[in-house]
Amino acid sequence: MPRIHGMYSVLMSIGHTLLGLLESGPRHGYDLKRAFDETFGHDRPLHYGQVYSTMSRLLKNGLVEVDGIEAGGGPERKRYAITDAGITDVEQWLATPQKPEEYLQSALYTKVVLALLTHRDAADILDTQRSEHLRSMRILTDRKRKGDLADQLICDHALFHLEADLRWLELTAARLDKLREAVAR
Amino acid sequence: MNPRHWARDLAMGARFAVTGGREGWVRMTLTAVGVGLGVALLLLCTAMPNVIASRNKVEDARYANVYSQTVPPKADDTLLIAVADTTWHDDDIRGRIVEPEGRRAPLPPGVDRFPGKGEMVVSPALKDLLDSDDAKLLRERLPYRITGTIGESGLIGSHELAYYAGASGLKLSVTFPVTRLTEYGKPDAPPEETDPVLLLMVMVVIVVLLTPVAVFIAAAVRFGGERRDRRLAALRLVGSDRGMTRRIAAGEALAGALLGLAVGTGFFLLGRQKLGTGELLGVSVWPSYLDPAPALAALVAVAVPVAAVLVTLLAMRGVVVEPLGVVRAARQRRRRLWWRLLPPLAGLGMLYPMLGQGHENGDFNQYLVIGGVLMLLIGITALLPWAVEAVVVRLGKGPLSWQLAVRRLQLSSGTAARMVNGIAVAVAGAIALQMLFTGTQNRYTESTGMDPDRVQMQVEFSSPKPPSGIERAFTGTKGVRAAAVLARAEYGDSRRDPKSNSDLTVGSCAALRELAALPSCKDGDVFIKRTRSGYSDPSNAAEIALAKPGRQLYIDPSYDGEDRGLEVPWTVPANLRQVNARKDSLQEYASLLVTPAALPAKAAPAVFSDGVYLRLDPSVPDSREYVRNVAARMDPLAQAFGWSATQENAKYTSIRTGLFVGSAFVLALIGASLLVSQLEQLRERRKLLSALVAFGTRRRTLSLSVLWQTALPVGLGLVLATGVGVVLGTVLLKMTRIPVAMDWASVLTMTGVGAAVVGVVTLLSLPPLLRMMRPSGLRTE
Amino acid sequence: MTTSPPGRLLTAQDLRKTYAHTHALDGAEFSIHPGEVVAVMGPSGSGKSTLLHCLAGILPPDSGSITYNGREMTTMSDAQRSALRRSEFGFVFQFGQLVPELTCVENVALPLRLNGTSRKEAERAALGWMERLEVDDLKGKRPGEVSGGQGQRVAVARALVTGPRVLFADEPTGALDSYNGERVMELLTDAARSTNAAVVLVTHETRVAAYSDREIVVRDGRSQDMERAI
Structure with missing residues (x-):
């Protein structure tokens, strides 16, 4: 399960996300952190420091500007607004397709082949894995039902990936005999 | 419209018809068998002229004229x-x-x-x-x-x-x-003039029998319509336009009709052998008689495929085949009444000019009669869908089975009406004919003046016989309760060439009581009737004067130039009594009634009888056969016949028989078609039926809903048929100038027969329904 | 997982069923507790639908025993099993289950009317369930006039209207896209949980199976409880 959230944090570009949040109007740094956490953060909220360093990078690149500063100073008191260049940057980022992830190597595949090579029961491995996957899916489904739209979106993404794994498991289970022959050769 | 496109699309449709896989073949077979049955019946009709001609030819060829006035002399060739x-x-x-x-x-x-x-x-x-x-x-x-x-x-x-x-x-x-x-054959006689009313009946019978067949063929072409529509939708998906789709549908119908023609010809040839070796209602023919008239057969061969195409195009008119499915325009558009009233009104209009024409005022116009009757009957098929729709829309409340049926009918009242059309047309025609027959019955049924309660059988010998032997023979016959032998003898007032002469009737007291009211009677009594029949002056005074008691008369006097008679002298006894003749006397000619003991024994050889009247014992089943055997033993040429109060005109009877034979065929045909479309509908809904059973629907509920679904349109159809039938019957009777009298019993019988056919069909479709409701229907194929 | 089982509601032991030549079921086992959702999975032709049909009393197995609420179902007459299906079970199939000529509310009311409820009352109850499944605005429409997802929700409403103790769903989302499929599954399982009805869910989609509490896999007519396999 941690795998899922880690994956999302890594894949996410915090800079572009914050820029996108600013498109609806100028915000304080603190507001930005709250908005991010609500929509994308879930289990891992942003640190203030992370917001501060990202915003100063964006300021330097001319993608945002300071809209106003409230009394008291400090980075969280600054109000940021997006610039035209910033809007263009978000557009470009959104328009660039993500590189599809290809799982050409996986531990599961290795396990199956190893089991076959060592004449262990690969079907057992597959069944165990299947149950584990389905258990994850059940938890995600449950969470999806209780959560808001954002929860649904993120859980669905995970569910579809798990489903893909499961399909592979099913196919492999169906092909085990052929696989056994191939490995034995 | 480009004829090449037509040909291409029709051919494509025909190919679809035969290459539709297993489903396609089932549908094709149904259509072919349906059309085939209709075609076989039509071919049978086209053979009828030949049957009549052939039978007449044989009748003629073997006819021996026993009543000929001129008899050739005995020769080597006689x-x-x-x-x-x-x-x-x-x-x-x-x-x-x-x-x-x-x-x-x-x-x-x-x-x-x-x-x-x-x-x-x-x-x-x-x-x-x-x-x-x-x-x-x-x-x-x-x-x-x-x-x-x-x-x-x-x-x-x-x-x-x-x-x-x-x-x-x-x-x-x-x-x-x-x-x-020296040779057989009928003497040439001027052709009989056919009574125009009988001719009218023949025409009506033919129309009434053939219209349901036509309706049936039209329905058969549409067998499997729903599945076909789905395939057409698939064709639209790959780019055929509406015109093409219609032509392809017509092509399929054409293929079905052509195959049906072939199958029908086969059925006809088989049926020809069967009919040639069997008999129906006492009528049998030879296979060779059943040769269709070439012109009529050609008409069938052309009309059936053309009708198939036309019917399909007409049916497609209300259907819009879209690429993703079939939209029945009929659902959006309520059926309108006005144009549906046109055919029956036109029919009435064609018959109207002939009202009151009667049978003295020349022939009826054949075209108007056939056209008018046809339009009235076809009118039913136009009115019925409207009627079903109009009624079903207003129905609602009721048990679940009723609800299922009504909703189904609301959604597709056309299909339901189509199923019932044939039977409604047949019943309407039958009711009209029945009215015509009942109305004209009196005209074509003569009273024989015989009372079958008094005498059940009469035997006439080919030559006179002595009465004593007759009485002995029949009194002992099994199944005979009483035999009344009435004999006759001639008497005159002198031995030779009497100036006055007459016949006397000899019989037992019982036999004489059949002629006159006798106050008392014992053997030896003599009576004379006060009146005589057959004369303009009924007074029997002359004979009463001749046969005065005590007068000397002679039995069997001789005449100049003939064989000598017995010339037995007989004195009229003193106890001669005058009696009143019975109005329902068995015999009329002799007024002097004599019991055997009143005649001298010598006179016995001069007493002869022509036959005997018999009262039978109804509890002996073969009594009539015993009588016939005794009669044949005594005289092979004797005629024994039963008494009946009335006698029908032979032609009238044969028209009637023809109607019954035809009706039997037509009803069987319609029943078959109903069954087929019923099964087809059930098959369409197999999956749904299984699902309904899965969540616990009682089979009774589903069976009942199927029954309602048939019974409702059938009931409406029969009501409409009764209405049209009564109108048509009334018009026909008015045409023949016969007072209109409703014969409700026969109307009920006809509708009852129609309803019975539907009942049988529903019963027959129950086993497949129950089989289809088995849960295995849920399995995906 | 969500319910602590007080006892088994429906169990089957050693079910065998043979069609013409194939063994559709070859010693299958099954059990379900009240309120439990059990997914029956397996490749096509593995016998999962046959298992469902046997469990629901639609098909009698060739041998084996099925106990519902302590009663042996295999020895019941057809009429008894029909009555059981009417009053205790509900059904949702992939398609072809709504009577096309009845309106949606009439379709939902159908099982109640089969049990002898008056038309008015049946349709009132039906409307209540249609509201829960968010299809009450379709009440006057005929099945041909509603979308697949809506039709399936109508079917779910119909399956639940009698308050069944077991709901049998055979590929209930098979003809739907993922969005409508998920929606139907959510509503179905929510409604079943709220009435403590057990759900036997035959599906080949794991995402649909994820709505279950437990999973059984049927392979070659034999069943395998995946929880116990761990």
Whole structure:
């Protein structure tokens, strides 16, 4: 399960996300952190420091500007607004397709082949894995039902990936005999 | 419209029809069998003129005119022939007794050698009958040895009962049913003029029988319509336009119709053999008689495919085939009444000018009659869908089965109406005809003046016989309660060439009581009737004066130039009483009634009887056969016949028989078509039925809903049919100037028969329904 | 997982069923507790639908025993099993289950009317369930006039209207896209949980199976409880 959230944090570009949040109007740094956490953060909220360093990078690149500063100073008191260049940057980022992830190597595949090579029961491995996957899916489904739209979106993404794994498991289970022959050769 | 496109699309449709996989073949087979049945029936009709002509030809070829005024002299080529018809239960047996008088005597058609004395040649059917176990009495009646069979050329049907028996010593006589001839054949007679009312009936019968067949063929072409529509939708998806789609549909119908023609021809040829070897309602023919008239057969061959295409195009009119499915325009658009009223109104309009024409005022216009009746009947098929829709829309409340049925009908009232069309048309026609028949019955049924309660059978001998032997023979016969033998003798007022002469009737007291009201009677009494019949002056004063008590009369006086009579003197007894004749006297001619003991014994040889009146014991089933046997033993040429109060005109009867035979065929056909479309509908809904059963629907509920679904449109159809039938019957009766009287019993019978057909069909479709409701229907194929 | 089982509601032991030549079921086992959702999975032709049909009393197995609420179902007459299906079970199929000529509310009311409820009352109850499944605005429409997802929700409403103790769903989302499929599954399982009805869910989609509490896999007519396999 941690795998899922880690994956999302890594894949996410915090800079572009914050820029996108600013498109609806100028915000304080603190507001930005709250908005991010609500929509994308879930289990891992942003640190203030992370917001501060990202915003100063964006300021330097001319993608945002300071809209106003409230009394008291400090980075969280600054109000940021997006610039035209910033809007263009978000557009470009959104328009660039993500590189599809290809799982050409996986531990599961290795396990199956190893089991076959060592004449262990690969079907057992597959069944165990299947149950584990389905258990994850059940938890995600449950969470999806209780959560808001954002929860649904993120859980669905995970569910579809798990489903893909499961399909592979099913196919492999169906092909085990052929696989056994191939490995034995 | 480009004819090449037409040809191409029709051909494509035809190809779809035969390459539709298993489903396609099932549908195709249904259509072909349906159309085939209709075509076979039509071909049978086209053969009818030939059947009548062939039968007439045979009748003519074997006709021996026993009533001929001129009898040829005995020669090498003459034949004596006598009529010896008899009856076995309800079947008439044509019998002739023949005696060739020379080597060149003419052989009857179908007979290759004359039977010798005591021998006979018989028709195959009679041979089978005589060989059967229960024909013992008939074998006794026809005690001749069978030496051959009569060939096809001498019989009017394969099941005709006929024989030629050989004899010697036949006596030619004017009163005898014996004649001498040199050749067979009917004397040329001017063609009989057919009563225009009878002709009207024939026309109506033909229209009434053929219209349901046409309706049936139209329905058969649409078998499997729903599945076909789905395929057409698939064709639209790959780019065929609406016109093409229609033409392809027409092509499929055309293929079905053509295959149906082939199948129908096959059915007809099979049926021809079957009909040629079987019989229906006492009518049988030979297969060779059932040759369709070429022109009519050609008409069938052209009309059926053309009608198939037209019907399809007409049906597609209300259907919009879209690429993703079929939209029935009928659902959006409520059926309108006005144009549906046009055909029946047009029909009435065609018949109207002939109202009150009667049968004296010349022939009815055939085209108007046929057209008018046809339009009225076709009008039913136009009105019924509207009526079903109009009624069903207003229905609602009721148990679940009712709800299911009503909703289904609301969604597709057209299909339901189509199913019922045939039966409604048939019933309407039958009701109209029944009214016509009932109305005209009196005209074509004559009263015979016979009272079957008094006498059940009468035997007439070919030559007079002494009464004592007759009475003995019949009184002892099984099943005879009483035999009244009435004999006659001639008397005059002198031995030779009497100035006054008359007949007297001799009979027992019981027999004489059948002629007059006798106050008391014992053997030896003599009576004279106060009135005489057959004269303009009913007073019997002259004979009463002649037969005065105490007067000397002579029985069997002699006449100049003839054989000498017995000339037995007889004194009129003093106890002669005048009595009143019975209005329902059995015999009329002699007024002097004499019991046997009142005559001198010497007079007995001068007393003769022509026959006997019999009262039968109804508890003896074969009493009539016993009587016929006794009569035949005494006189092979005797005629024994039962009494009935009325007698129908023979042509009238044969039209009626024709109607019954035809109706039997048509109803069977319609029943078959109903069954097929019912099963098809069920098959369409197989999955749904299984699902309904899965969540616990009782089979009874589903069966009931199927019943309602049929019963509702059928009920409406029958109501409409009754209405149209009564109107048509009334118009026909008005045309023939016969007072309109409703025969509700027969109307009910006709609708009852229609309803019974539907009931049978529903029963027959129940087993498949129950089978379809099995949960295995849930399995995906 | 969500319910602590007080006892088994429906169990089957050693079910065998043979069609013409194939062994559709070859010793299958099954059990379900009240309120439990059990997914029956397996490749096509593995016998999962046959198992469902046997469990629901639609098909009698060739041998084996099925106990519902302590009663042996295999020895019941057809009429008894029909009555059981009417009053205790509910059904949702992939398609072809709504009567096309009845309106949606009439379709939902159908099982109640089969049990003899008056039309008015049946349709009132039906409307209540249609509201829960968010299809009450379709009440006057005929099945041909509604979308697949809506039709399936109508079917779910119909399956639940009698308050069944077991709901049998055979590929209930098979003809739907993922969005409508998920929606139907959510509503179905929510409704079943709220009435403590057990759900036997035959599906080949794991995402649909994820709505279950437990999973059984049927392979070659034999069943395998995946929880116990761990």
